[in-house]
Amino acid sequence: MTTTDAFESYLAKSNLRVTKERQQLYDGVRAQKGHFTVDTLVHRLKESGYAISRDTVYRNLPLLLEAGVVRQSFRAGRETIYEVDEGKPHHDHLLCSQCGKVEEFVDPKIEALQEDVARQFEFELQHHCHQLVGICKKCRKS
Amino acid sequence: MTTTDAFESYLAKSNLRVTKERQQLYDGVRAQKGHFTVDTLVHRLKESGYAISRDTVYRNLPLLLEAGVVRQSFRAGRETIYEVDEGKPHHDHLLCSQCGKVEEFVDPKIEALQEDVARQFEFELQHHCHQLVGICKKCRKS
DNA sequence: CTCTTATTGCAATTCAGTCTTAATAGGAAT
DNA sequence: ATTCCTATTAAGACTGAATTGCAATAAGAG
Ligand SMILES: [Mn+2]
Ligand SMILES: [Mn+2]
Ligand SMILES: [Zn+2]
Ligand SMILES: [Zn+2]
Numbered sequence: 001m002t003t004t005d006a007f008e009s010y011l012a013k014s015n016l017r018v019t020k021e022r023q024q025l026y027d028g029v030r031a032q033k034g035h036f037t038v039d040t041l042v043h044r045l046k047e048s049g050y051a052i053s054r055d056t057v058y059r060n061l062p063l064l065l066e067a068g069v070v071r072q073s074f075r076a077g078r079e080t081i082y083e084v085d086e087g088k089p090h091h092d093h094l095l096c097s098q099c100g101k102v103e104e105f106v107d108p109k110i111e112a113l114q115e116d117v118a119r120q121f122e123f124e125l126q127h128h129c130h131q132l133v134g135i136c137k138k139c140r141k142s
Numbered sequence: 143m144t145t146t147d148a149f150e151s152y153l154a155k156s157n158l159r160v161t162k163e164r165q166q167l168y169d170g171v172r173a174q175k176g177h178f179t180v181d182t183l184v185h186r187l188k189e190s191g192y193a194i195s196r197d198t199v200y201r202n203l204p205l206l207l208e209a210g211v212v213r214q215s216f217r218a219g220r221e222t223i224y225e226v227d228e229g230k231p232h233h234d235h236l237l238c239s240q241c242g243k244v245e246e247f248v249d250p251k252i253e254a255l256q257e258d259v260a261r262q263f264e265f266e267l268q269h270h271c272h273q274l275v276g277i278c279k280k281c282r283k284s
Numbered sequence: 285c286t287c288t289t290a291t292t293g294c295a296a297t298t299c300a301g302t303c304t305t306a307a308t309a310g311g312a313a314t
Numbered sequence: 315a316t317t318c319c320t321a322t323t324a325a326g327a328c329t330g331a332a333t334t335g336c337a338a339t340a341a342g343a344g
Binding site: 017018019020037038039054055058059078079080 | 330331332333334340341342
């Protein structure tokens with residue numbers, strides 16, 4: 001009983017091969033809770049017995065993005081932070097500059113106003129990146 | 143007649159030395175129009191006869207930011223984009239993913255809603271970074 | 285099973301940004 | 315003006331995320 005998962009469908013559609021590494025990568029990525037970097041992902045994959053090289057992860061990231069499996073979440077320093085995309089609705093982020101805490105938010109009014117701005121400048125909006133940076137309640141008390 | 147400029151005041155206040163490099167950096171930075179990267183800044187400084195090393199620029203950037211001379215504008219790929227801060231009011235950016243065109247916008251309603259979101263999560267908002275990415279009118283026609 | 289070629293792992297490379305260090309120069313004290 | 319302390323500089327080595335070249339491997343069509 002082969003699992004016909006979303007990623008395999010995408011690979012088939014794109015005439016790409018279904019390799020052991022890609023299957024394990026798909027499984028491993030979907031097991032991630034919350035936000036993660038490529039390096040932490042590689043480590044966790046190794047811990048799960050999936051020995052996939054860092055390069056293979058990087059090379060397959062564009063596919064995972066395109067297939068809607070992961071999403072580029074935001075950037076912390078020089079690193080790109082990812083998160084699982086499948087099923088999870090769009091949202092933006094609120095970061096604590098002291099402890100690094102990450103909160104997620106969606107504001108339909110902001111979303112709509114962004115569309116208005118794009119229309120005003122005659123841009124066809126593709127995506128946006130919106131981060132609020134501040135100090136969380138806990139950090140403010142110290 | 144020594145020019146008592148904003149940066150020199152900041153340096154004095156912070157017990158930092160006024161060097162030839164810092165003066166030239168201040169002049170050079172304020173001469174920049176629009177958005178720029180550290181490397182283009184270094185090149186332009188060199189062209190203006192100011193031979194300031196890349197390292198000195200990087201070492202003084204935190205001071206220029208703190209003094210309110212420059213502002214971290216946004217990130218394009220791996221590079222950080224800067225722009226002159228003095229006198230220029232806050233705004234966010236709209237980028238064309240095809241040609242790299244940059245537009246600036248401010249939406250008071252979005253600004254206010256951001257404060258609401260921060261309040262809701264009990265964050266004290268420090269700053270935010272908001273970029274809209276899309277395709278500009280010109281690029282859509284090709 | 286055979287053969288073509290996409291995919292992999294490894295090592296080398298890029299690139300923005302940082303760090304080390306020896307030499308230089310700001311500027312306070314004399 | 316001269317001395318002296320130390321902040322600051324330039325050059326080059328270094329870092330860490332991400333990319334690329336290449337030889338070996340394996341997917342999967344025939
Ligand atoms: Mn998220
Ligand atoms: Mn701007
Ligand atoms: Zn915090
Ligand atoms: Zn364009």
